[in-house]
Amino acid sequence: MASAAERQAHFVVNDAFGYLVIDDLVPLAERDELYRHAMNDTFFYENSFEWNRVWHPLSGMSLLTGPKSYGETGKPGVKFPTMTPYDHFFRAVEKNQAVIADFLGINVDRVRYVMSAYLYRAGWGLPWHEDIGENGEYLGAFTYYMHKEWRGNWGGELMILNDERLHTTDNGIDLAFLQGTGLRAPSNVEGGIGAFILPKPNRIVVMRPKVLHSVNSVSALAGENMRFSLAGFFIA
Numbered sequence: 001m002a003s004a005a006e007r008q009a010h011f012v013v014n015d016a017f018g019y020l021v022i023d024d025l026v027p028l029a030e031r032d033e034l035y036r037h038a039m040n041d042t043f044f045y046e047n048s049f050e051w052n053r054v055w056h057p058l059s060g061m062s063l064l065t066g067p068k069s070y071g072e073t074g075k076p077g078v079k080f081p082t083m084t085p086y087d088h089f090f091r092a093v094e095k096n097q098a099v100i101a102d103f104l105g106i107n108v109d110r111v112r113y114v115m116s117a118y119l120y121r122a123g124w125g126l127p128w129h130e131d132i133g134e135n136g137e138y139l140g141a142f143t144y145y146m147h148k149e150w151r152g153n154w155g156g157e158l159m160i161l162n163d164e165r166l167h168t169t170d171n172g173i174d175l176a177f178l179q180g181t182g183l184r185a186p187s188n189v190e191g192g193i194g195a196f197i198l199p200k201p202n203r204i205v206v207m208r209p210k211v212l213h214s215v216n217s218v219s220a221l222a223g224e225n226m227r228f229s230l231a232g233f234f235i236a
Helices: 004-010 026-040 087-093 095-103 176-178
Strands: 011-014 019-023 068-070 113-121 126-129 138-145 156-160 196-197 206-208 212-215 227-235
Touching: 004 068, 019 095, 019 196, 026 087, 068 087, 068 212, 095 206
Parallel strands: none
Antiparallel strands: 011 019, 019 206, 068 113, 113 227, 126 212, 138 206, 138 227, 156 196, 156 212
């Protein structure tokens, strides 16, 4: 476990909004190797096989890879050790496992998670939602930013609200919201005060379960630069 001074230098915990931030997660040489390997992985569109209803029809989507697991998650795909540079990420998380487990309130020896690489281009984002999983299996979520540069006006921020919950609606006229996230329109403006976290390179953000969050659309100012991350869920 990191000392108090080390934790203050490298970790930011916000209990009100339910997130933990760790910067400089992966040593730079390993980060560069991970970046090159992940960029050459096989990507497909999020809704290639079936519609993931978290993505609203008008919010764009993402490109993602097949899943990779740490521990026995019961999910398809390769498991750690993968014998690829993805293991740099898994081992970096291992070094911070005690802090992450303490933040999520889980046994450090029971940490297991599944993740994929994600690409968001200009115009793509992710609407407001909560991560619960099938039968409430998710114990938390995380996003690790792999891009080497991200400017402050490129968008793609992780947005978090702590004072509202999702609202379902049976208003058949509001077809887009029924087909998408089921949010009551206009959504998320009753309190309207939250937090945002910039997608700083080599940063990981861990969120507790049922935290209401979204990904702000990547700005046209990003040009061909894509928001590139590893994202996934801690599994019960």
